[in-house]
Amino acid sequence: MKKGILLIVSGPSGVGKGTVSKALLNGSNGEMTFSVSATTRDPRPGEVHGVDYFYVSKEEFDRMIEDGEFLEYMNVFGRNYYGTPRKYVEEQISMGRDVLLDIDVNGAMNVKKNYPEAVAIMLAPPTMKELRRRLETRATETQEVIERRLAEAKSELSHMADYDFVVVNDDLELAIEQCRRIIETSKLTPGYCEDFVNTLIEEDF
């Protein structure tokens, strides 16, 4: 059976990362799953261990860091820890399922360092003006927050060269289609065809 891939989708706030990610998942016929993070925060009502998060104690999280069990982790507001467990990702991938990781630039770079086969897509706005328009249309944030998000976006976008692919979210359907094709062609690399390659090379003729 063919392995899955680890797909990283990064991009500035307002670029449409959530919409693209959901479309990829929904169109995958169950062949793709969101990565499940470990966290030290308490479960909220209705959240399920192993589905929404893996809920672990601070001690357990520290042990996991020590033992190199995270592809990346971070501390949010100096309070709660969040991390991507390598084990979950590898289990899904070995079952042939693609894992989608929606993560910021720093996280993406750490994952690539710890898991070089990961395929990292930067979702970019067509222009900064359009990104501003989207953030302002959304109208969920104050003008001050929007300005901060735009400054952050600029800093995030300056890391584009570290990504494997840049997908411009101008036409949403096209952006989704390009992500799908990136997933498809990533499975045509020799690393993902290892079994086939070995069988062919060992075959009598």
Added chain:
Amino acid sequence: MKKGILLIVSGPSGVGKGTVSKALLNGSNGEMTFSVSATTRDPRPGEVHGVDYFYVSKEEFDRMIEDGEFLEYMNVFGRNYYGTPRKYVEEQISMGRDVLLDIDVNGAMNVKKNYPEAVAIMLAPPTMKELRRRLETRATETQEVIERRLAEAKSELSHMADYDFVVVNDDLELAIEQCRRIIETSKLTPGYCEDFVNTLIEEDF
């Protein structure tokens, strides 16, 4: 304007390289062209300089080698020289045209060394038995030649890991489609989006 890419298509004799290459070219709306080689052999009746080959003297060919003007070159049967001129490839690419290079494993590896942005596809048969069947059905070669081709195929296929992509030519239409998608997604890499990336990063917001 977006640059083109240099696409290398390699694969053992009988795998269907010619058919796939022609389909890619014909379906490209003029956006793809075959690479034109330089050669020291004489033009045959009807062949046109700059279309079929660039016909050059042995002295000129030697000078081009000296000056590093080839992405790869080879000597066939110790007689005629053939080489891929970097200049032609770069001109086409800068005009936004993709260049298709149908070349053997050694040539492909030399091109990758001299032009790392090249995208190298190994076209593989689904099985060695199927490759044998195709060579035998073709019936243009003696059994002895077929056995030699199969041994060569094995040696070529053992280099699959050095390629960027492996496309299995089982269903021809699928193989062509996969090559097309590889071309498309290769243009979504940061190196090919440099102008866009720079414009975005420099834009006021």
